[in-house]
Amino acid sequence: MLPNASAGTVTVVTSFPKELTQVYKQAFEKANPAIKLEILNKSTVQGLSYVRELPVGQRPDIFWASAPDAFEVLSGQQLLENVSGQANKAVPEKVGSYPINDPQGLYLGQALAGYGLMWNTRYMAANKLPAPAQWADLAKPVYFGHAAMSAPSRSGTTHLTVETMLQGEGWDKGWNQLLQISGNCAAITERSFGVPDGVNNGQFGIGLVIDFFGLAGKYSGFPVEFVYPDVTSVVPANIGLIKGSKNPEEARKFIAYSVSTEGQLLLLDPKISRLPVLPPSDLGGKVPAAYPNPFEIAKKAKVRFDSDLSEARYNLVSSLFDQTITFRHKELKEATQAIHLAAGALAKKPNTNGQALLKQARDLAFTPIAGSGLAGDKNFLALFTANKKDAAAGKQLTGLEDRWSSQARDNYARAKSFAEQALATAR
Template identity: 50%
Template sequence: MRALLQLLVFGLVAFLGAPSAFAATKEVVIVTSFPKELFEAYKKAFEAARPGVRVVVKPQQTNAAITYLRETRAKPDADIFWASAVDAFQVLKADGLLEKVALPDALLSRIPKTIGTFPIHDPDGHYFGFAVSGYGLMWNTRYLALHKLPQPKEWTDLADGRYHGHLVISAPSRSGTTHLTIEVILQAYGWEKGWALLLQMGGNMGSITERSFGVPEAVLSGQYGIGVVIDFFGLSAIASGHPVAFAYPSLTSVVPASMAVVKGGPNAENARAFVEYLLSDEGQLRLFSPEIGRLPVVPDLYAKAPAAYPNLFTMKLGGVNFNGKLSSSRRNVLNSLYDHLITFRHAELRAAWAAIFAAENAVGKARAAGKSVAQAEQSLAEAKKLATAMPVDATRASDKEINAAFKDKPDVKSKRETEWDSFAKTNYARAREAAERALAAAK
């Protein structure tokens, strides 16, 4: 009898100590690329709205999150994927990693089907927009005044030699929002002209940060003057009273920041509740708080927006009809190209453009003085051509086999990247030499 009693006691202890299905429903696990200010605000609010549910947040930059969800697909431990990069959701949907969800009409009927020409929600119900975003330029007004620099208005302004060393951006391979910005520029100007602009901008960058948050931090601190950012970084800084400004270039795109329920996640009911909370009035209005500074997907709520907050549903903004399928088709190649042409060869690229700008100034002065500059101009043109050359055209960049190899065949990826790195190193050295010849010829 005593032995039986002990067995029953041990069994009860084991039962109470073991994770149960009931305990599993008491949390929701979120993988997100958003800053702490945003996800902490929503964690606190959702836990208050749904007592007994604990929100567990796993911060990941977008590309790392995609990898994480792929690696855990056999036994998912996340319930929600929450990020700005809409093409990341298209990639995950194609991989079969997102759950199809039917939301109440009462929530969806208040939200337009598109922002511009881009769908706010996945038509098949695998992901939903909760905020709309544009991409642009944020600058420190005191910094520009101190350095006597003009306020930028367009992406092309960032190629101006006056901004050399005053700009900051994050790497698209480490930031989903920067990836979308790079795609916007490429879709606005085309592959060849777009990359020429990106390489000139890259040469002007003072720094390339590892996370998108590093860009507004560098601008706010006055370390650099101008940052390439998603709008909410600028809007939240302005709302908080910092000496900064933000502008949308005429060629930009407006797309949704989205959320999705992970297929097979352990807490499906709470995941769905979190999605519905974000689309409720309470969840949408919270976007206007100064520490978040984002723009709702429900147009009627803009009547309650803080002063000076833009309404992207009524503004004449855009110029670029963002092609999400094109973006997702070349995502792997684009990120790798940017890293090996700009991020990893930033010092060489920056030196090449410094030499080009010095030569341009010298040629301009020589021309104004009536000197012959034909030889100098020829060398200068050669330098610019070398500094903006691309090893891959648009067709190859979107090739399915190449992009699949970048995901699944490390040896193929490594071979390509080695070739691109060598291409960049050689071309930037030759560009610098040509610019120095132009400078010498102009004297």
């Protein structure tokens, strides 16, 4: 038999953009001429469903995505094979306090990622906006209509960003901040790519993004800057071998390649601009000057990301965001704008009645409909993870989401009314 005669096509399910996957596909196929990579681009949530629904022997080979909680879902459902034999021994055990490779060997860290803010320097100058440094900055009136983010239900990387904020600030304060920031946003985009694309081309001033979107824009020559807020975390983007796939042996070769020195250097391509799991000292002096060092960022990061907590409330976070922000964004924006106008007027002409009305408006608009008590209730969380074929559970969840949506609409309308009354007292 000829060498590699049994080699076939390795199917990769990934949420990563084609700018990244094409570079890896070309380099790997050049190094392994008998193996072809087939890339199936799906959002993390779509990818998980796709893998789960296929029978043994028909599944894709590799799952490659940024969300560590997605790999916890796959491992919990026994859908991953052990890949510890493909690990690169030079990769450190941890970044900060977070393991880079799964301690059970079911997936490997392939790149590192943090979360932050990117902005278009020309847009900011034209609109006389200061550069933001922290998440909380984006709640300020000056940024109204200038920012954008995507929905966590549509983007695994946005889910990680939102969960990082919730873990860093605590559930209630975190949602209060998220609602204020979302109220200031010009748009909640359909896919995570819509945010960096919009910032790169000047459609939006500021975007809440995973770091590689901001860094890729900057190092590809767009007028873009990026910053990590204090409330951030550094976690691995992972790669794993799906149990019951068609070509596991060839797939193992790609996994090993992706974490090899050669594979890690591809992350420094300006179009990709991701943070390698290998320390900069192991990359032969090829890391660009001023390129972020994830191991240093992790030391300063205030969040010790808990992927078990994130996994437990994954569907709750997505649902609550959609019902109170994504689907009610117009109403939330209107309430937020009214609150800003009232606050500005009352700062110049303060009065007790106006301040009381403004507080009522803020409480209605920016208090989460589901508080920390519910978020920590296992029975409540079980409603969001029930089998989709369970009609009774589905009906219960749909009813709850409908109530959240209606309550959010009513809260924002009342908040806007109170804010307008507060404004009237300052005239």
